[in-house]
Amino acid sequence: MGAVTVGRVLTLLRYGVRVAPGSTLLTMGLAVLGSLLGMAVTLLTGRVVGAVPGVIDGRPGAMPLEEFSWLLGGLLAVFVIDSLTPALQQVASLTMDAGMVRAIGTGITEPLLRPRRVQHLEDAEVLDVQERAKGKGGFHLAQGMSQMPYLLASRISLIGSAVIVGAMFEWWVAAMLVAVSLLLEWYGGRLIEREIDVWWGNTEEQRRANYAFNLGMRDAPKELRVFGLHNWLVERYVREWTAGYREVWSRRGKNVKFSILIGGVHLIANSIAILAVGRAALNGSLPLTQVATTLPAILAIGQSSNGYGVVQVRRGLSAYRAMRDLPQTIAERHPEPVTEAKHRIETMPAREIRFENVSFRYPGSEVDVLRGLDLTLHAHEALALVGINGAGKSTLVKLLGGAYKPTSGRILVDGVDLAELDLAAWQRRVAAIVQDFLRFPLSVTDNVVFGAVERAGDELILARVARESGIDAVVRGLPKGWDTVLDKTFDGGVELSGGEWQRVALARALFAVHAGAGVLVLDEPAAALDVRAEAELVERYLELTSGVASLIISHRFSVVRNANRICVLSDGRIVEDGTHEELLAKDGEYAGMFRLQAERYVTGPEAVDA
Numbered sequence: 001m002g003a004v005t006v007g008r009v010l011t012l013l014r015y016g017v018r019v020a021p022g023s024t025l026l027t028m029g030l031a032v033l034g035s036l037l038g039m040a041v042t043l044l045t046g047r048v049v050g051a052v053p054g055v056i057d058g059r060p061g062a063m064p065l066e067e068f069s070w071l072l073g074g075l076l077a078v079f080v081i082d083s084l085t086p087a088l089q090q091v092a093s094l095t096m097d098a099g100m101v102r103a104i105g106t107g108i109t110e111p112l113l114r115p116r117r118v119q120h121l122e123d124a125e126v127l128d129v130q131e132r133a134k135g136k137g138g139f140h141l142a143q144g145m146s147q148m149p150y151l152l153a154s155r156i157s158l159i160g161s162a163v164i165v166g167a168m169f170e171w172w173v174a175a176m177l178v179a180v181s182l183l184l185e186w187y188g189g190r191l192i193e194r195e196i197d198v199w200w201g202n203t204e205e206q207r208r209a210n211y212a213f214n215l216g217m218r219d220a221p222k223e224l225r226v227f228g229l230h231n232w233l234v235e236r237y238v239r240e241w242t243a244g245y246r247e248v249w250s251r252r253g254k255n256v257k258f259s260i261l262i263g264g265v266h267l268i269a270n271s272i273a274i275l276a277v278g279r280a281a282l283n284g285s286l287p288l289t290q291v292a293t294t295l296p297a298i299l300a301i302g303q304s305s306n307g308y309g310v311v312q313v314r315r316g317l318s319a320y321r322a323m324r325d326l327p328q329t330i331a332e333r334h335p336e337p338v339t340e341a342k343h344r345i346e347t348m349p350a351r352e353i354r355f356e357n358v359s360f361r362y363p364g365s366e367v368d369v370l371r372g373l374d375l376t377l378h379a380h381e382a383l384a385l386v387g388i389n390g391a392g393k394s395t396l397v398k399l400l401g402g403a404y405k406p407t408s409g410r411i412l413v414d415g416v417d418l419a420e421l422d423l424a425a426w427q428r429r430v431a432a433i434v435q436d437f438l439r440f441p442l443s444v445t446d447n448v449v450f451g452a453v454e455r456a457g458d459e460l461i462l463a464r465v466a467r468e469s470g471i472d473a474v475v476r477g478l479p480k481g482w483d484t485v486l487d488k489t490f491d492g493g494v495e496l497s498g499g500e501w502q503r504v505a506l507a508r509a510l511f512a513v514h515a516g517a518g519v520l521v522l523d524e525p526a527a528a529l530d531v532r533a534e535a536e537l538v539e540r541y542l543e544l545t546s547g548v549a550s551l552i553i554s555h556r557f558s559v560v561r562n563a564n565r566i567c568v569l570s571d572g573r574i575v576e577d578g579t580h581e582e583l584l585a586k587d588g589e590y591a592g593m594f595r596l597q598a599e600r601y602v603t604g605p606e607a608v609d610a
């Protein structure tokens with residue numbers, strides 16, 4: 001099969017049989033049956049045509065009429081079955097495709113989701129393997145699998161037709177036709193491959209066209225209308241798309257003369273074969289049956305070259321290998337810590353969480369975000385962390401949640417290094433609302449109970465959370481109450497306002513705390529609310545969650561001052577630590593930031609909020 005060897009095809013077939021056994025076997029079986037029936041039609045047609053003159057003349061030794069009728073009936077039956085198989089094959093093939101897409105989607109996302117840390121998601125090598133496992137412009141593996149039945153059928157047809165030509169006529173003719181057919185396939189495959197590469201190579205124009213498309217469809221449909229930019233966008237999309245396709249056309253144009261040359265070779269080979277058959281028929285050395293069988297077989301050899309199938313199957317194979325390697329690449333480059341279940345995580349932290357001389361730099365970055373940071377968060381205390389944009393506050397939260405591990409230093413939970421704890425169990429102990437919290441396009445209930453999915457069915461906690469968080473007021477106004485889907489693209493779904501969404505997200509954190517979480521992180525928890533509402537909400541949350549260690553991050557001092565203690569993060573370490581009053585008295589960085597904001601609220605545009 002050219003560069004696609006039989007062994008590799010079997011590998012791919014084995015995968016198909018593993019993930020979608022019924023439909024794969026049926027699709028491949030029907031493909032084989034279809035090509036065998038096609039050859040049976042050729043052989044039977046030859047016999048029927050060869051028998052006709054004798055039957056008409058009633059020559060002695062000719063086929064009896066009854067046998068001829070059976071032959072004709074047989075041809076008809078084979079023809080009918082042959083006509084039915086493509087429809088059946090299509091159904092089987094669609095079912096196989098659906099199974100493949102599901103299996104590949106899981107095969108790629110599952111290894112990426114499984115690790116408790118996230119470093120692997122920023123590792124160029126892992127991302128490269130993932131990209132190859134997926135393929136550009138759709139799942140290459142699924143595309144390869146859907147071409148397998150056609151490739152299989154065209155191979156059987158090529159071999160079978162060559163045997164017919166060789167056995168009934170001349171082996172040199174069969175060899176010549178097969179050689180030309182494979183040449184045609186190899187060359188056609190190369191052209192197709194290059195075209196696909198250009199098209200999915202994501203040229204600058206294609207990326208711009210995609211950007212325009214996403215802008216219009218997904219990212220900014222409202223703003224575009226406000227600014228009256230829809231016509232501009234459509235025009236831009238068409239222009240970029242056409243420009244992107246120009247390269248494909250120019251490559252196709254350049255290849256035309258070679259295609260004509262190869263097509264000419266094919267035409268000459270077929271003409272030689274047909275002329276040779278004609279000559280043999282005329283000089284009486286080739287009986288009519290053989291002539292009528294050989295001619296369609298000659299044409300079938302030419303038609304069985306399948307460059308597209310070869311290319312797609314080859315791409316499918318390489319995607320399959322990348323997908324197979326993905327879990328191993330992740331495990332080798334980012335081993336998950338092996339932990340012993342000797343610590344009672346479900347009661348941690350009983351005393352404190354301590355950052356001890358912690359430094360951190362993101363993978364691939366040259367800059368340390370944290371530099372020898374020391375910080376203690378006591379159990380049952382509410383600690384606020386302040387610092388300018390980019391100081392590293394959210395980064396510290398990611399380290400606390402175990403999403404990253406410190407580049408150096410340690411994070412100790414009740415004296416035990418976080419690296420020694422079962423990360424999955426620890427992450428269940430941490431409830432967090434981050435700035436870009438998840439908005440699931442699911443029901444309100446799901447959006448709240450996902451705070452602690454293992455307690456999802458606990459109606460008592462849900463009722464308590466609804467009462468305490470005040471989202472029962474939001475739910476009462478929804479068409480299907482708790483079952484309302486929070487995405488208006490779904491039937492009966494609604495879109496909440498930014499502030500309402502934040503209340504849902506906070507209810508999610510509260511659900512996690514009541515389900516047993518021991519650490520609560522509020523990272524800009526209610527920035528979409530006005531200043532007073534946010535301050536009141538955070539104050540209320542701290543009352544409701546007073547039994548857990550809370551870390552609050554906010555740029556608003558009305559929120560921060562609710563905390564028992566405030567730490568200022570600057571230059572990668574904690575530079576000030578104390579209560580609101582203590583830090584003001586100290587007249588350092590905190591006091592400077594506070595004064596600046598207070599002035600704005602008195603004189604500036606935000607005075608309304610204050």
Ligand SMILES: Nc1ncnc2c1ncn2[C@@H]1O[C@H](COP(=O)(O)OP(=O)(O)OP(=O)(O)O)[C@@H](O)[C@H]1O
Nearest residue numbers: 362363365369387388389390391392393394395396
């Ligand atoms: N995934 C990442 N890869 C590389 N650098 C990152 C990544 N995430 C954040 N950074 C960088 O780390 C630094 C600290 O970012 P971080 O989000 O922790 O700051 P922050 O104090 O929370 O800021 P803000 O107040 O604006 O939310 C920034 O310089 C940021 O650009």
